[in-house]
Amino acid sequence: MLPWVVRRTRLPLLSVRCVGCPSESATTGEGRFRVNANGKLLDVWLLVRCVSCDRTSKLTVHERVPVRSLDPAELHGYRVNDPELVAARLLDPLLARRNRFTLDWTGAWRLDTPAARLDGAWPVQVEVVFEDPVPVRPDRLIAQGLGLSRNEALRRIKCDTPLRRTTSSGFAFVVMAGD
Numbered sequence: 001m002l003p004w005v006v007r008r009t010r011l012p013l014l015s016v017r018c019v020g021c022p023s024e025s026a027t028t029g030e031g032r033f034r035v036n037a038n039g040k041l042l043d044v045w046l047l048v049r050c051v052s053c054d055r056t057s058k059l060t061v062h063e064r065v066p067v068r069s070l071d072p073a074e075l076h077g078y079r080v081n082d083p084e085l086v087a088a089r090l091l092d093p094l095l096a097r098r099n100r101f102t103l104d105w106t107g108a109w110r111l112d113t114p115a116a117r118l119d120g121a122w123p124v125q126v127e128v129v130f131e132d133p134v135p136v137r138p139d140r141l142i143a144q145g146l147g148l149s150r151n152e153a154l155r156r157i158k159c160d161t162p163l164r165r166t167t168s169s170g171f172a173f174v175v176m177a178g179d
């Protein structure tokens with residue numbers, strides 16, 4: 001079984017319309033939260049910046065939640081702009097739904113394939129693992145990983161996963177010998 005790993009190389013951009021200019025792309029940049037305490041209630045936002053005009057906007061992470069309901073370690077992470085927490089919140093589908101943006105993964109990920117050559121004993125079984133929830137089309141990913149055209153790749157593989165449906169879940173396939 002050959003492992004292939006999909007992982008991010010940086011944080012994805014956000015596809016979201018800017019209110020100040022025609023751009024539809026924003027970035028978390030260095031990754032900053034803003035925490036606002038109002039009595040015993042807290043608001044937490046993740047700040048994002050338009051890539052074109054630099055206008056900053058706030059994505060709601062927590063809205064008027066009791067201070068006690070937050071894990072102290074998590075709250076500390078918000079206060080110190082913990083990069084892992086920035087990534088976790090940005091990649092959380094709940095945040096995207098709540099704040100109406102989608103992630104733009106273009107150029108923000110890579111596929112790592114082992115150096116083992118595919119000219120040994122056929123068939124070869126490959127397992128694709130996702131370290132980050134990058135949406136990929138299996139047929140394109142497989143063609144890329146095998147270094148084949150999509151048609152050639154499709155001729156040579158057997159796979160139970162729908163190949164044209166975008167997924168971020170692991171899957172496996174078998175590569176048959178070429179002609």
Ligand SMILES: [Zn+2]
Nearest residue numbers: 018021050053
């Ligand atoms: Zn803008």
